[in-house]
Every structure is written in C-alpha cells, then in structure tokens.
Amino acid sequence: MTDETLTYSLPVDTRKVRLKWLVTALVAVGAVYVLSDAMSNYWLRTFISAAALAIGSLSVSLLFAQLGMVSLAQFALLGVGGWFALRVSHGLGVPFELAILAGGIAAAAFGLIVGLPALRMRGLYLAIITLMMAGAIQVLISAFGFPDGGAGILGKSSGARVMMARPFLAQTDEAYFRYVAVVLALCYGLVLLHVRGRPGRAWAMIRRSEVCALAGGVHIVAYKVWAFALAGFLAGVAGGLLAGGVGQLDGSAFPASQSIMLFALTIVGGAYSWMGPLIAGLMLRAFPALLNDFHVDGNIATIVFGAGLLHALMTAPQGIAGQLQDATKALRAKFSGKSGAAR
Amino acid sequence: MPDFMPFFVSGLATASTYVLSAVGIVVLYRASGVVNFSQGALGALAAFISWSIVERGGPEPVAWFAGVLVSTSLAFLYGRALAPRLAFSDPVMRAVATLGVALILLGVMGYVWGELPRRLRLPTDTMSFELIGVRITATRAIAFALAVLSTVAVMAFLAGSRLGLQMRALANNRDLSALLGVPVLRADGYAWIISGALAGVSGILLADLQRLSGQTLTFAVIPAISAAVIGRFSSLPATVVGGVAIGVCEALLTPVPVIGPFRTAVPFVFAVVALLWMQRKSTFVYR
Numbered sequence: 001m002t003d004e005t006l007t008y009s010l011p012v013d014t015r016k017v018r019l020k021w022l023v024t025a026l027v028a029v030g031a032v033y034v035l036s037d038a039m040s041n042y043w044l045r046t047f048i049s050a051a052a053l054a055i056g057s058l059s060v061s062l063l064f065a066q067l068g069m070v071s072l073a074q075f076a077l078l079g080v081g082g083w084f085a086l087r088v089s090h091g092l093g094v095p096f097e098l099a100i101l102a103g104g105i106a107a108a109a110f111g112l113i114v115g116l117p118a119l120r121m122r123g124l125y126l127a128i129i130t131l132m133m134a135g136a137i138q139v140l141i142s143a144f145g146f147p148d149g150g151a152g153i154l155g156k157s158s159g160a161r162v163m164m165a166r167p168f169l170a171q172t173d174e175a176y177f178r179y180v181a182v183v184l185a186l187c188y189g190l191v192l193l194h195v196r197g198r199p200g201r202a203w204a205m206i207r208r209s210e211v212c213a214l215a216g217g218v219h220i221v222a223y224k225v226w227a228f229a230l231a232g233f234l235a236g237v238a239g240g241l242l243a244g245g246v247g248q249l250d251g252s253a254f255p256a257s258q259s260i261m262l263f264a265l266t267i268v269g270g271a272y273s274w275m276g277p278l279i280a281g282l283m284l285r286a287f288p289a290l291l292n293d294f295h296v297d298g299n300i301a302t303i304v305f306g307a308g309l310l311h312a313l314m315t316a317p318q319g320i321a322g323q324l325q326d327a328t329k330a331l332r333a334k335f336s337g338k339s340g341a342a343r
Numbered sequence: 344m345p346d347f348m349p350f351f352v353s354g355l356a357t358a359s360t361y362v363l364s365a366v367g368i369v370v371l372y373r374a375s376g377v378v379n380f381s382q383g384a385l386g387a388l389a390a391f392i393s394w395s396i397v398e399r400g401g402p403e404p405v406a407w408f409a410g411v412l413v414s415t416s417l418a419f420l421y422g423r424a425l426a427p428r429l430a431f432s433d434p435v436m437r438a439v440a441t442l443g444v445a446l447i448l449l450g451v452m453g454y455v456w457g458e459l460p461r462r463l464r465l466p467t468d469t470m471s472f473e474l475i476g477v478r479i480t481a482t483r484a485i486a487f488a489l490a491v492l493s494t495v496a497v498m499a500f501l502a503g504s505r506l507g508l509q510m511r512a513l514a515n516n517r518d519l520s521a522l523l524g525v526p527v528l529r530a531d532g533y534a535w536i537i538s539g540a541l542a543g544v545s546g547i548l549l550a551d552l553q554r555l556s557g558q559t560l561t562f563a564v565i566p567a568i569s570a571a572v573i574g575r576f577s578s579l580p581a582t583v584v585g586g587v588a589i590g591v592c593e594a595l596l597t598p599v600p601v602i603g604p605f606r607t608a609v610p611f612v613f614a615v616v617a618l619l620w621m622q623r624k625s626t627f628v629y630r
Contacts, residue, residue, distance in 0.1 A: 117622065136612070263439070263442075306446030306450060
C-alpha cells in the first residue's frame with residue numbers, strides 16, 4: 001500500500017499555477033499597453049500616481065502581512081524618497097534610474113531609523129511611534145520644501161521651478177505610465193523573492209512566535225531591521241516615481257494624515273493578497289478622480305474610506321482582495337457544479 | 344531676548360486643551376483598552392456644531408451644550424455599537440478602527456463646512472484681567488481652570504466611586520473583572536461618555552484659541568496622544584504634566600529665531616523621547 005499523504009503533499013498543482021500566472025501577467029501587460037493609449041491625459045496621470053502609490057501600499061502590506069507590524073510612517077517615507085530623488089537628479093544630473101535608486105536607499109535608511117525602536121516595541125506603541133515620526137518628517141518637509149533645481153544643500157530655487165528629468169526611455173506620459181508599471185512589477189518581484197526565500201520563512205516564524213524563532217536560530221533583530229529597510233526602499237522608489245510623474249513635488253503633500261490613509265486603504269484593499277496594494281493605489285488616486293469626473297465632492301471619498309476601514313476591520317480582515325477571491329471561488333464552484341469546499 | 348511671558352500664557356491655554364483631550368484618552372484606554380485616535384475629530388465636530396448654531400443666531404450656551412452633547416453621544420454610540428465587535432482583536436486594530444471614525448468625521452466636516460478659515464468666537468475673549476504684568480483673556484483662564492477641574496474630578500471619580508472602581512478593575516484585568524461580575528459594557532459606555540465630553544470641550548476651546556478647521560482640530564489629537572504616551576496611558580498626573588510641557592514648549596519656541604519654524608515637531612519629539620526612555624531596558628515578551 002502506498003503512502004497517499006506523500007502524493008498530495010503539494011497543496012497546489014504547480015503546472016496549473018504557472019499557466020495561471022502566465023495568463024495573468026500577459027493580461028496585465030496587454031492592459032497596460034492598451035490603457036496607456038486609450039486614456040486621456042488626466043486619467044493617464046492619475047494612473048501613474050496610482051501605480052506609484054501601489055508600490056507605497058506594497059511596502060505597508062509587507063510590514064503588516066509578513067510581520068504583523070503597523071507602520072503609519074510609510075507615506076512620509078515616500079516624501080523622503082521623493083526629496084532625495086529630486087535632489088540627486090537636479091544636483092548631479094544622473095539618469096532617472098539612479099535618482100530613483102538614491103531615493104529608495106535614502107528612504108531605506110530613514111526606514112531603518114523608524115524601524116530601530118520597533119525592535120523593542122510592538123503593536124500599539126509601534127503604531128504610535130511611527131505616527132509620531134511621520135509627523136516629524138512632515139514638519140521637516142514643509143519647512144524645507146522639495147528641491148527644484150536651485151543651489152545649496154536644500155536645492156530651493158528662487159526663480160522658476162525646474163522639472164525633474166524623466167527617464168530617457170519614457171519622455172511622454174504614455175511611455176512613463178508603462179515605465180512605472182514595469183517598476184511596479186519589479187517591486188512585486190523583489191517582494192516575492194523575499195517572501196518565497198529565506199527572509200519570508202524567517203518573517204513567518206517571527207510573526208508566529210518570537211520565542212520559537214529565537215529557538216530555531218532565526219536572527220530576529222536582523223530580519224526585522226531588514227523588513228523595515230526593504231519597506232523603506234519600496235516607499236522611496238514610489239516617492240521618486242511620483243516626483244518623476246509630475247516633475248516636482250509639493251511640500252504640503254506629505255502630511256501624517258496621508259500615511260494614515262495609505263495604511264487604512266492597504267487594509268481595505270487586502271494586505272494579505274497581491275491584489276491588495278493595486279486596489280489600494282487605485283482607491284487612493286483613481287477613486288477620487290472618478291468622483292471628480294462625476295462632480296462629486298472629494299470629501300465623500302474620505303467618508304467611504306473611513307467606513308471601508310471599519311467594515312474591513314470588523315467583517316473582512318482579508319479586505320476587498322479577499323472578498324474578490326471568495327467571490328471568484330464561489331462562482332467557479334457554481335459553474336463546475338461542485339460544492340464550495342472543492343479546491 | 345524676547346519677552347516670553349505672553350507666549351507662556353497662550354501656551355498654557357493651548358496646553359489645557361491638550362490636557363482635557365489627553366485625560367479623555369487615558370480614561371478611555373484604562374477602562375476599555377481602546378486608544379481613541381478620533382478624539383480630535385470629535386472635538387472638531389463639536390466646535391463646528393457650536394459655530395453653526397451661533398451663526399444661525401442661536402443662544403451661545405445652547406450652542407456649546409449642543410456641541411458637547413453631539414460629541415458625547417457619538418462617542419457613546421461608537422463605544423456601544425461598534426467597538427464591542429472588535430473587543431477580541433488586537434489593541435492596535437481597535438486603535439486603527441478609531442482612525443476609520445476619524446476619517447468619516449473628517450470627510451463629513453469637509454463636506455458640510457469646508458476648509459474656509461474660520462474661528463469660533465467665545466464671549467469670554469473680550470473679557471480680560473492683568474496678572475503679573477500680562478493680560479490674560481477669560482477664555483484662557485477658563486481653559487486652564489477646566490483642565491485642572493476635570494483632571495481632579497476624573498481622578499476623584501476613579502478613586503472614589505463604584506463605577507470608578509469598576510473601571511480600575513477593568514484596566515487591571517479585563518477577563519478577571521468580567522468574571523467577577525463587573526458590568527463591562529456599562530463601564531465601557533461611561534468611559535466613552537467621559538472621553539467624548541472631554542473631547543467636545545477641548546475642541547470648542549481649541550477652535551477659539553487657534554482656528555476652526557477640521558484638519559487642524561482633528562490632528563490636535565497628536566499632542567494629546569503624546570501626552571497620554573508620557574503618562575503611559577495609565578497615569579493621569581504624568582499625562583497632565585506631559586500635556587502642559589508639550590503645549591508650553593510649543594508656544595515658548597515661537598519667538599526663538601532658528602528653531603521657531605520647527606516648533607510643531609515638539610509633540611513628536613516628546614512622544615518619541617518618552618517612548619525610547621520607557622523602552623530603554625530590553626524586556627523580552629514571551630508570546
């Protein structure tokens with residue numbers, strides 16, 4: 001008699017999954033290509049910032065889903081990344097990619113500073129201290145403003161504001177949208193690489209129990225710090241992309257309230273799923289733009305987001321992504337004539 | 344050297360509103376385990392409602408009372424209807440849920456009243472008296488007196504009354520208290536009422552002392568949270584000291600040349616330093 005448990009040890013059929021992911025990727029590429037041609041300028045810009053903010057939301061969901069940490073400072077880190085990207089781009093005239101990398105690395109360093117207290121704090125106090133740091137960064141940004149081509153360390157020009165140079169490959173809005181979509185895909189790849197690899201296993205163990213992780217020889221401090229640095233890097237890249245999209249950044253656009261909003265919408269979108277950050281990015285930018293198209297007050301969006309957060313926390317911890325997945329599962333079960341319990 | 348006295352007085356008044364708000368946060372956290380990030384938004388709503396009633400020609404005492412009544416009943420409603428649904432989730436998730444409330448209130452206020460520059464005028468603004476060479480408006484004196492009074496009253500209530508005893512028991516151990524017959528929902532409800540009323544009073548005063556803006560008043564919760572952090576969400580005297588220190592430092596930095604523009608960072612610096620100081624000894628939490 002053969003041991004049946006071994007035959008079914010793989011929870012999913014790898015061949016099927018590969019095909020599914022290939023189709024998803026192809027559809028995504030097609031959508032990006034068609035969308036960028038079909039959209040008006042206004043919507044193109046909206047989708048550019050939505051894609052950039054999806055990267056920001058990815059950094060929130062990385063900390064929340066992998067380690068269960070609530071960081072309310074990620075949007076402020078977007079501002080930090082944007083600041084350094086602008087500064088490097090204006091000051092050194094380096095290619096866009098290098099400027100974005102510089103922004104990402106600077107934000108990762110700031111993320112480390114935010115994360116250092118996290119080694120001793122968890123839960124509520126971590127949320128509060130990151131909120132306070134977001135506030136402090138907001139004060140710094142609104143006091144210094146963003147560099148716009150001037151001289152000096154701060155790079156503030158007194159005359160005309162210089163726009164950030166876009167990447168060589170993507171000068172037009174259409175091309176830049178595709179460019180941002182590619183960077184978004186690369187960021188997803190980076191996170192996937194971590195989650196599937198050694199760090200992901202370590203994070204999962206830390207999340208489950210720090211005592212077990214310690215007993216299992218996991219370097220808790222290193223992996224927590226690494227998670228914060230990676231999340232900061234993602235946020236910084238997102239900030240650089242935002243800066244490239246508009247050409248400059250507004251000093252008042254990175255308040256602590258936006259960090260709260262980003263966290264809230266990541267929860268609403270679904271922090272545990274790959275779809276969540278995309279949904280969060282769309283809700284942050286495309287939903288208010290849609291309301292604007294219909295001449296509805298933008299404050300309605302804030303009310304909807306607040307209600308969505310309460311709803312997500314109380315009844316749908318997996319967020320919209322989880323509800324979508326449940327719905328497709330139910331539909332599939334209905335069409336194939338099997339019960340919902342079938343895989 | 345600039346004259347710091349006027350800044351000290353105005354700082355003390357602002358600090359009093361922080362203290363009112365922070366005392367509400369601490370009482371609520373002790374009784375129900377919820378850190379209420381919507382404390383500032385509730386106060387802002389109270390201020391807007393008072394402003395609207397006065398603007399329509401209503402009598403002022405009625406307007407203030409209505410504002411505080413609305414913030415109190417909203418806090419009670421949330422505490423009774425929605426908060427218990429999260430009773431078994433993480434403390435941090437219960438706190439994040441109040442961020443949802445703050446967002447809803449922020450949206451409603453933006454929709455109804457907008458972000459026009461406004462100020463709530465209290466009749467006590469025109470009354471003033473001199474003390475050690477500084478003119479003090481009655482509003483500021485009232486704010487200070489209210490902060491002292493409410494802190495003392497809340498402390499006496501917690502120490503002396505049966506309900507206060509139940510709240511302290513809940514703060515100590517929720518499950519054991521429930522087992523011993525402490526009416527959890529009832530004590531929670533009263534805690535929400537106290538914190539909602541304090542939020543309303545604080546919001547109305549702050550709308551007079553600074554300005555009536557949904558964003559500003561909603562995020563006035565940050566200094567209050569900082570003060571509560573200094574009190575470790577449990578000690579009322581330490582919270583009061585923290586609130587006063589934050590408000591006064593913020594105001595005293597105004598005339599200082601170089602660091603003046605950064606004075607809004609005072610609450611963050613206080614909170615971060617307090618948190619780091621509290622966590623200076625590495626403790627390993629077994630879980």
